[in-house]
Amino acid sequence: MARTQKNKATEHHLGLLKARIAKLRTQLLEPAGKSGGKGEGFDVARYGDARVALIGFPSVGKSTLLSEVTETKSDAAAYEFTTLTCIPGVIHYKDSKIQLLDLPGIIEGAAEGKGRGRQVIAVAKSADVILMVLDASKGDIQKKLLEKELETVGLRLNQSPPQISFKKKKTGGITFNNTVPLSHLDEKTVMNVY
Template sequence: MGIVEKIQEIEREIGRTQKNKATEYHLGVLKAKLAKYRQELLEPSAKGGGSKGEGFDVMKSGDARVALIGFPSVGKSTFLSTVTTTESVAASYEFTTLTCIPGVIEYNGANIQLLDLPGIIEGASQGKGRGRQVIAVAKTADLILMMLDATKGDIQRGLLEKELEAVGIRLNKKRPNIYFKRKAGGGVKFTHTVPLTFCDEKMIQSILHEYKIFNADIIFRENSTVDELIDIIQGNRVYIPCLYVYNKIDQICIEEMDTLARSSPIMLLLAAN
């Protein structure tokens, strides 16, 4: 059984397992296994010679980097060409952009690097399409600008958030306030400065054993979840602010537009054709 199949099997088991006191330890271990397999799935591209694919190795420049993320044909290239002097080919068919195309926005003396990335498809976190290359670049961004098709409602947003979450990109979240350090010996020393309601010492020990960690110091400084603990143990998560941009609002009715506008304070509506 390959890594992708193992990931899918664990996801199915998590989905069909009822969440209650009797299953919380089992679910915690499953989540730890899932995180490990997802990391293994991304590692080959990093270890196989370091190639990121033609057009993806873009040098970071300017005062900040913004990555344009979205499904194919949502208007990313049109947006880049409109707000920068860079021409990115735009067309009504999907997969127009095949490489990473950089542009620069000059605003109040600041230079902001804007990257037009190829459209993500469902399953990108498992290596489908150019998912690995797109994700590798997205992790280096200071801001993710998620382009969405307003006619698709929140379906695209949910799918993209799921893909980015699966590869360790945490949108609009701060790093959990958990101190974690491996040691050469002395066993596991666990303390917490606040009451914990999402996990206990037995749960933490189970997750550490799954990672074959038997000596470590852990201090919980906030009431964190099992998923947040796993993020800290993995050590490769990135926490990036995200701005949601709904394009093609000229194709929806006023009521739908009003609903979108009220749904989140971190979003914009536009019609880039």
């Protein structure tokens, strides 16, 4: 792809290749299926009105927070990687139930699959809200590293999702509108897929 000359004739082809790469990257981030061994603890059934994932580096207080705000007991110890699976808890607030997920700590390079990074991030992607738990004594470094890991896998932090709309024309074809500049999608690619 890097050696392909970029012009109007190859633009469509490059868009299709980028779409395939994105699809394959997404498949890599999915946790291993039943054929991949035990993989225990990461397939947590969705429960309640909302799902919040606690994500952060090891030993920052995710398990302690879960134990304090829910009735779930999550082991916390003075050493890293105490939590090895996803531990769910439920917060009852007024008439709603909010599922809180205590995820294992991720390490730098989790987006590339280090540790159990792919499994942790796949669970975080299924959440309605991602709550980053940080160690206050480490300063802003942890936040920047965690944001970088999450943005690498396509999670848009503190941003509105792009509004893209398609309308079928009466005369044939479609109308394509977007509210933000798109980096990986163009009208020609959409026409081909649609």
